[in-house]
Amino acid sequence: MSLNIGEIFGVKIKIHYTWLLIFFLITWSLAVGYVPLQFPGLSDATYWIIGIISAISLFVSVLAHELAHSYVALKQGIDVPSITLFFFGGVSQIAEEPKSPNHEAKMAAVGPLSSFAISALFFLLWFVAVTLDLGPFIVAPFSYIALINALLGGFNFLPAFPLDGGRVLRAVLWKWKNNLIVATKLSTKISEAIAYIMIGTGFFMIFAYSLFTGLWIVFIGWFLKSGSEASLKQTLISQALSDIKVKEIMNSQVVSISPTLTIANAVEQYFSNYTHTGFPVTNDGIVQGIITLGDLKKFMEDERQSTLVGDVMTPRKKMIVVSPDEPAVEAILKFSKNNIGRLPVLKEDKLVGIITRSDLMKAIRTRIQTEKILPLEVFENV
Numbered sequence: 304m305s306l307n308i309g310e311i312f313g314v315k316i317k318i319h320y321t322w323l324l325i326f327f328l329i330t331w332s333l334a335v336g337y338v339p340l341q342f343p344g345l346s347d348a349t350y351w352i353i354g355i356i357s358a359i360s361l362f363v364s365v366l367a368h369e370l371a372h373s374y375v376a377l378k379q380g381i382d383v384p385s386i387t388l389f390f391f392g393g394v395s396q397i398a399e400e401p402k403s404p405n406h407e408a409k410m411a412a413v414g415p416l417s418s419f420a421i422s423a424l425f426f427l428l429w430f431v432a433v434t435l436d437l438g439p440f441i442v443a444p445f446s447y448i449a450l451i452n453a454l455l456g457g458f459n460f461l462p463a464f465p466l467d468g469g470r471v472l473r474a475v476l477w478k479w480k481n482n483l484i485v486a487t488k489l490s491t492k493i494s495e496a497i498a499y500i501m502i503g504t505g506f507f508m509i510f511a512y513s514l515f516t517g518l519w520i521v522f523i524g525w526f527l528k529s530g531s532e533a534s535l536k537q538t539l540i541s542q543a544l545s546d547i548k549v550k551e552i553m554n555s556q557v558v559s560i561s562p563t564l565t566i567a568n569a570v571e572q573y574f575s576n577y578t579h580t581g582f583p584v585t586n587d588g589i590v591q592g593i594i595t596l597g598d599l600k601k602f603m604e605d606e607r608q609s610t611l612v613g614d615v616m617t618p619r620k621k622m623i624v625v626s627p628d629e630p631a632v633e634a635i636l637k638f639s640k641n642n643i644g645r646l647p648v649l650k651e652d653k654l655v656g657i658i659t660r661s662d663l664m665k666a667i668r669t670r671i672q673t674e675k676i677l678p679l680e681v682f683e684n685v
């Protein structure tokens with residue numbers, strides 16, 4: 304659902320498709336609303352060009368904010384595979400939970416702080432541009448960039464988890480209580496309270512003041528509420544699975560198929576005898592690919608006699624796999640990102656095991672029951 308546009312500090316930059324719509328909406332609302340109000344008497348074309356320049360500046364501002372987070376994360380040795388810009392903000396896909404309250408506070412605070420710094424800088428530039436009378440092509444975007452970065456910094460500084468301000472708050476609580484889970488639960492509660500206040504205010508505004516502004520506030524409140532729940536779940540899961548590796552919960556008795564078998568034989572000897580819906584394909588223990596029930600269904604009965612497993616399997620290059628030494632949390636990410644149910648575990652192309660969603664769930668449940676760290680219902684639909 305997103306477009307790759309490049310790479311900075313080794314972090315992939317992606318744009319979510321919704322951004323394109325927002326880009327148009329922002330350009331449009333600037334070109335027919337904000338800019339003509341600020342600079343009356345110019346041509347429509349001028350308004351649209353200023354609108355486009357400003358919308359691009361918003362894009363760059365959001366990107367700068369996210370890059371600030373990523374830069375600090377990378378410096379702390381935390382991997383950041385990608386940044387996705389979407390809707391009214393961006394998301395840095397930060398691979399793990401921060402290691403300490405100080406790390407988290409720094410990583411979170413740097414985003415709004417850079418937005419405020421950009422805002423201050425452009426406010427100064429705007430002031431110079433107005434003083435030198437440089438004209439609307441420069442003055443308008445400068446004033447817009449100053450304004451939008453102040454808003455961006457301000458919104459993200461709300462103490463509502465998982466916004467940056469909420470993360471700073473969580474770090475403070477974490478340091479105080481000396482427990483990440485307790486801190487996360489507390490900040491989720493605070494964040495929910497803020498979300499409900501926003502939703503309530505939004506509904507009030509829909510009736511009393513303006514439908515559009517009201518809806519917008521309800522939407523942001525709802526976004527905060529679901530965002531904080533999701534982040535709580537993510538923290539709880541990664542805590543439950545912390546320091547568990549794939550090899551500790553994988554199943555090392557893997558049934559695999561030879562690539563030279565016909566699919567008729569594969570159905571008869573494997574798919575009908577086991578309940579699995581997919582099998583790794585190996586040759587002397589080296590993985591060649593994976594074959595699933597879905598691959599077989601494409602073939603009619605008579606074609607199955609003459610078609611080989613090796614010809615229809617998903618080849619090794621396209622397989623999604625884990626290594627035995629990877630953290631189990633990594634497997635969860637791969638399951639949900641690719642919407643698959645099982646992952647072959649490979650050590651240098653040699654098949655050493657297989658891990659399924661239910662193996663992971665079992666590991667989480669055992670951990671919860673033995674250590675009583677978390678409520679069970681949190682994991683009902685991982």
Ligand SMILES: [Zn+2]
Pocket residue numbers: 368369372414415459467
């Ligand atoms: Zn941020």
